Amino acid sequence: MKVFYASTLFGAMSLAAAIDDGRFGDGRRVLVVSNNAAVPEVATPLDGTPGFAPLRGRFDEVVSWNELIAPLHPSDWRARVIEVPMMERLIRSHWGLDGVEELVVESIAVPPARTIAGLVRDCPITVYSDGLMSYGPTRDPLPAEIFRRVGRLLHLDLVPGLTPLLLSEYGVAPEILPGERFLSVLDEVAATAPGPPAGQAMILGQYLSALEIVTPEEEAALHETMLAALAARGCTDVVFKPHPAAGRRHARLLRAAAGPLGVDLSVAAESVPAEVCFAALRPELVVGCFSTGLVTAQRYFGLQVASYGTGMVLERLAPYENSNRIPVTIVDALLPRLSAEGEIERPPAVDLPGLVRTVGYCMQADTYPQLRPDGIAFDARYFKRRRLEALDLVAPPARSGALTRLRRKIRSAI
Numbered sequence: 001m002k003v004f005y006a007s008t009l010f011g012a013m014s015l016a017a018a019i020d021d022g023r024f025g026d027g028r029r030v031l032v033v034s035n036n037a038a039v040p041e042v043a044t045p046l047d048g049t050p051g052f053a054p055l056r057g058r059f060d061e062v063v064s065w066n067e068l069i070a071p072l073h074p075s076d077w078r079a080r081v082i083e084v085p086m087m088e089r090l091i092r093s094h095w096g097l098d099g100v101e102e103l104v105v106e107s108i109a110v111p112p113a114r115t116i117a118g119l120v121r122d123c124p125i126t127v128y129s130d131g132l133m134s135y136g137p138t139r140d141p142l143p144a145e146i147f148r149r150v151g152r153l154l155h156l157d158l159v160p161g162l163t164p165l166l167l168s169e170y171g172v173a174p175e176i177l178p179g180e181r182f183l184s185v186l187d188e189v190a191a192t193a194p195g196p197p198a199g200q201a202m203i204l205g206q207y208l209s210a211l212e213i214v215t216p217e218e219e220a221a222l223h224e225t226m227l228a229a230l231a232a233r234g235c236t237d238v239v240f241k242p243h244p245a246a247g248r249r250h251a252r253l254l255r256a257a258a259g260p261l262g263v264d265l266s267v268a269a270e271s272v273p274a275e276v277c278f279a280a281l282r283p284e285l286v287v288g289c290f291s292t293g294l295v296t297a298q299r300y301f302g303l304q305v306a307s308y309g310t311g312m313v314l315e316r317l318a319p320y321e322n323s324n325r326i327p328v329t330i331v332d333a334l335l336p337r338l339s340a341e342g343e344i345e346r347p348p349a350v351d352l353p354g355l356v357r358t359v360g361y362c363m364q365a366d367t368y369p370q371l372r373p374d375g376i377a378f379d380a381r382y383f384k385r386r387r388l389e390a391l392d393l394v395a396p397p398a399r400s401g402a403l404t405r406l407r408r409k410i411r412s413a414i
Helices: 009-020 050-056 065-069 081-095 113-119 179-192 216-232 249-261 274-281 292-301 310-316 325-334 352-363 385-390 401-413
Strands: 002-006 029-033 061-064 102-105 125-128 150-156 173-177 201-204 237-241 264-267 285-288 305-307
Touching: 002 009, 009 029, 009 050, 009 125, 009 150, 009 173, 009 179, 050 179, 061 065, 081 113, 102 113, 173 179, 179 274, 179 292, 201 216, 201 274, 216 237, 216 249, 216 285, 237 249, 237 274, 249 264, 274 292, 285 292, 292 305, 292 325, 310 325, 325 352
Parallel strands: 002 029, 002 102, 029 061, 102 125, 125 150, 150 173, 201 237, 201 285, 237 264, 285 305
Antiparallel strands: none
């Protein structure tokens, strides 16, 4: 028996692609789904979305993590140490998990994946990537009971030439999922999912304010500026694709801004993956901040893409270890950038693998000492000077002679 966990349709499609590629062999398969939206009670569960129907046949049973732990939130609840044996027995008996041979999860460093891994014990673990974040360092240290069981990391080759840093400190080997397998699964989902509205261009929404990277007002302004830039380029029909976990507020605000710009704005269903929209619409331009969807649009569909707002996000991310730093760094350094006036410019040429390694080191220097660079060209866009000084990668600014003499006088007077 294999137990799988997924919280998004993109994740479920990745699992289906891996199953079709023979990565998990035969035997009974149980899929655990969870809805991690801020208010999951009013959001459509993964297994209730139309696009999930063609994926269901790959699993013998689908069970809900939300229903099991209700009314607790999946992103918050963890079993206390004293409760683990009891909860493990409860889960195994409630879901009939006898003889689990393998557990397959996403986002292993945080709940609910980490919680499930701590309760479904005594079996190997496979982690599969949920996007660009796999190219960055592991968010939080894993307990030995978990990391000793992780044997592989499955990921789409979103950025050729980049190797995932995730879990590498534990010696976990990354394995690439063939893009053609993923696209084949996507075709199945697209055939049953609701048809997205037509549009010349598409804006990919995220949930930056929910992550406290920007304020809700700033995120709304970010979307409105993207829309105005598209209008300046002559786009009169635009599709907004909200993030599944972001709620409906962004769409309402953007609709209000569309009229004065002379833009006919349509909103795609939250439960429909962006990749389904790409396949059905083939938009002329896809715009977003640092969504993984920007990379899949370019990589798998050959669409023109542009990022907007990455500079502000890079400046705002705190602490420096924030796990979103690698995805926004990759998008900012790799993809064209959209200006507020509607112009698209290529970013300066950069050694992307070297940049990602160095940023990863600065994020988690103690975990990845082997990534320490011999020297660094200080680029304030990607590196904070204080961080580099703390890691002894650059020298602190020299003090003026007058300030040094004053400090000496103070010390001698004490």
